[in-house]
Amino acid sequence: MRTQNNLLVELFVEELPPRALKKLGDAFAGVLRDQLVGLGLVDAASVLTAYASPRRLAAHLTHVSAQAADRAVSQKLMPVAVGLDAAGQATPALLKKLASLGADAAAVPGLRRAMDGKAEALFLDSNAKGATLAEGLQKALAEAIAKLPIPKVMSYQLESGCALPGWTSVSFVRPAHGLVALHGDAVVPVEALGLQAGRETHGHRFEAQRDPILLRDANSYAVQLEEEGAVIAGFEARRFEIARQLAEAALSVGAGAQPIDDDALLDEVTALVERPNVLVCEFEREFLGVPQECLILTMKANQKYFPLLDAAGRLTNKFLVVSNVRPDDASAVIGGNERVVRPRLADAKFFFDQDRKKSLASRVEALGKVVYHNKLGTQGERVERVMRIAHAIGEQLGAASGDHALARRAVQAAQLAKADLVTDMVGEFPELQGIMGRYYALHDGLEHAVADAIEDHYKPRFAGDALPRGPVGIVVALADKLETLVGMFGIGNLPTGDRDPFALRRHALGVIRMLAERHLPLDLRALIGQAYAAFGAPKAGDHPLADPTEALEAFMYDRLAGSLREQGASAQEVEAVLAPAPQRLGEVPKLLAAVRAFAVLPEAPALAAANKRIGNILKKSPEADAHVSELLLKEPAEKALHAAMQEVVPTANARFDAGDYTASLQTLAALRAPVDAFFDDVMVNAEQSDLRLNRLGLLMLLHRAMNRVAQLERLAAA
Known part of the structure; x- marks a missing residue:
């Protein structure tokens, strides 16, 4: 029986890079397992x-064998x-092959014959001895x-006593100083990064009860680190403790107070401390006159603090503040922060005070000195293009909604939208x-709609x-x-794979x-055309902009x-819905719902198959046009189809x-029987050319009618 124990x-x-710590810990443990x-x-x-803390990556595995079972090879x-x-x-060829595998002629009688193709x-069948844990863990x-x-x-x-020629260099994310490998209470003799495995580890730099910590066995790791080393080794356990302390500290400040909700900040702070201790600090109220986004960002980005709302x-x-120490008197830590x-x-x-001394409008000229892209000019030139596009869109939407000031406000907002970059x-x-x-726009006395648009023109900035x-x-x-x-499609600067700078x-x-989502009455292709027109004819020395309409629409x-x-x-x-390239994207959800409702009708499979058949016929008949002469309808089935279509x-x-x-698609379901009869009884490719063209014209009219909502042939079984 194989010996099993925990590892x-x-x-x-x-100290490991904090933003990568969780990923490093999960990867180390996952690959090892x-x-x-x-x-x-x-x-x-x-x-x-x-386990992952600022100074350790670790993995604990249950039911690990001292030696793997032998296996048939x-x-x-x-x-x-x-x-x-x-x-x-x-x-001789067989004997040579056997020798290379450590066997000889004595193995020939025992060789197995089997068909291979x-x-x-x-x-050659044999048993391979299972790997020992020491061998396997070394590889893992x-x-x-x-x-x-x-x-x-x-x-x-x-590390060595002195610098000598031939010292071994090691490459790793950070210098490694210790390796532990315990199977139960026994050390597994493995090595890595120039280190021999043992049972010694280290706790908190300043608050550990003893150093080094001698681990009793694999199962005592987390407990000993916390009790003797003042370290919460698990990333998720440490994160939970920080979140608990943040909520508790906020409650102590007053009812309704809450720390800012920021998972990325919480992850980063979790990766920075081993023994979290949340402390309440404060700053002068006069700073609250600065927009809170500025204060929140500087506290989060520069100091990793959690602002209180x-x-x-x-x-x-x-x-x-999430401190990494727990002194009896925390006043010095609070005061320092x-x-x-x-x-x-x-x-x-x-x-903030300096910026408000100049209006946004006065800063627009400076954008002409800021390079946007070497093939697309400056931010100033870009602003001019955005203004032209915004005017065209504003005119269309304003006319549709009756808001005749929309284009003017949009052009003003577009002109000022990038001014805060300087x-x-x-x-x-x-x-x-x-x-x-x-x-700054509100400070300059601009309309709220214009000021809101300056902030909002970057939205949506991410999924959701x-x-x-407005x-x-x-x-x-x-x-x-x-x-x-x-612009980017016009100069050929397209996304590739995971790269999309x-x-x-x-x-x-x-x-x-x-x-x-806003059901805007705007056609996609027309929008792309308006944007392309905004670039105008290239000036002397400018990079020519190719028409990106087709590629961008496909994208x-x-x-x-x-x-x-x-x-x-x-x-x-x-x-089925996108094949006809619907231009009003606000209609797509309704088109999709129509296709789903049609697909459950009993007539749907036959009509989808017929539509596919018609499409194939028409692809091979470039001479067809959408015209039908009733005088040339000879067969009863084609007359019946024509009458049903009428x-x-x-x-x-x-x-x-x-x-x-x-309702449009469900109405077309009534054509199933005459369509089936047409294909059963009528020869489309008649020898008489006028009959053939007339029948092709009938099919073309049917094809157009059936594909207004969606390309139904896409629903046909393969």
């Missing part, structure tokens, strides 16, 4: 626990005709280290672009982000994203969402298709034009 492996290192499973040392009931040698001569004796081959550890997603590798020399979501003058944050907040106040605050905190533009809050913001956001898409996929989805539909599939639509449904198609078209796509 603990730890790499003790210098997968390798041991592959070697047969871990069974299906095994439970993996990953079958090795193909060669065809029988090559390995045995006419007398059935081994050929069309020829019979010889196989090497693989786990090699596969770590290290953001940046460091090279360092192994009141019940209404407004910033208070208190903030929470308050002193550190004060100059940061003073800088933000200074930038302010001190955005220069220091680029994440505040748009946000600061809104504050809110759309711009029509002016929608117009400017569309103009800004279309200018980027057309100008976020063109995100911009495309933003345009799609605004058109679809947009591809993004839309992916989005619809993510929302649960089938590939067939999406292809009755059904106008009704279906009227319902389509009214936007009732479901």
Whole structure:
């Protein structure tokens, strides 16, 4: 019976990069387990626990065997005709092959014959001894280290008494100083990064009760580290403890107080501390006159603090610090953090005060000196293009809604939308672009709709982000994203694989969402054309801009298709709806619903198959046109189909034009019987050319009628 026990492996290192810590911990433990499973040392009931703290990566595995079970191995040698001569004796080739595998002629009688394709081959069957844990863990550890997603590798020399020629250099994410490998209470003799495994580890730099810590066995790891080393080793356990302390500290400040909700910040702080201790600090109230976004960002980005908000979501003058020490008197730690944050907040106040001394409008000229792209000119030139696009879109939407001031407001917002890029605050905190533009626009006395649009024209910034809050913001956001898409596609700067430095996929989805979710009466191809026209004729020396309409439209539909599939639509449904390239994207959800309702009708499979057949016929008949002469309808079945179409198609078209796509498709279901009869009884490719063309014309009219809502042939079974 194989001996099983729990396994603990730890790499003790210098402080790991905090933003990569969780990923490093999960990868180290996951690869280690997968390798041991592959070697047969871990069974299906095994439970993996990953540990990751600023100075350690570790994994705990249950049900790990001291030695894997032996396994049967079958090795193909060669065809029988090559390995045995006419007398059935081994050929030199077979003996040579056996020797290379550690066997000799004595193994020949025991070789197994079996068919391998069309020829019979010889196989050598044997038992391979299962790997010992020491052997398997050595391989698994090497693989786990090699596969770590290290953001940046460091090279360092192994510790030694003096610098001597021939010192060994090691490359790892950070210098490693300890290796633990325990199977139960026994040390597994493995090595990694120049370190020999043992049972010693280290706790908190300043607050450990003893150093080093001698681990009793694999199961005591987390408990001993916490009790003797003042370290919470598990990333999730430490994160939970920090979240608990943050909520508790906020409650102590007052009812309704809450720390800012930021998972990325919580993850980063979890990766920075080993023994979290949340403390309440505060700053002077005078700083609350600065926009809270500025203060929140400087506290989060520079100091990793958690700002405290009141019940209404407004910033208070208190903030929470996650300290890595727990002194009896925390006043020195609190005072130190308050002193550190004060100059940061003073800088933000200074930038805000200085920026407001100049209007946004006065900064527009400076954008002409800021390079946007070497083939597309400056930010100033880009602003001019966005203004032209915004004017065209604003005119269309304004006419449709009766808001005759929409175009004027949109052009004004587009002109000022990038002006905050040349302010001190955005220069220091680029994440505040748009946000600061809104504050400065309001300070300049501009309309709220214009100020909101300046902030909102960047939206949606990510999946699930809110759309711009008003029509002016929608117009400017569309103009800004279309200018980027057309410009980048026009110079051939397209996304490739995972690379998308100008976020063109995100911009495309933003345009799609605004058109679809706001049901805007705008045609996609016309929008792209307006954006392309805004670039105008290239000046002397300018880079020529190719017309990107076809490629960009295909790109947009591809993004839309992916989005619809993510929302649960089938590939067939999406292809059917998007194949006709619907220009009003706000209609796509209704088209999709119509296709789904049609697909469950009993007539749907036959009509979809017929539509596919008609499409194939028409592809081979370029001479056909959509025209039918009743005088040339000879067969009863074609007369019946024509008569049915005369009755059904106008009704279906009227319902389509009214936007009732479901009813339009369901009306066409009545054509199933005459369509089936037509294909059963009528020869389309008649020898008489006028009859053939007339029948092709009838099919073309039918094909057009059936494909107004969606390309039904996409629903046909393969």
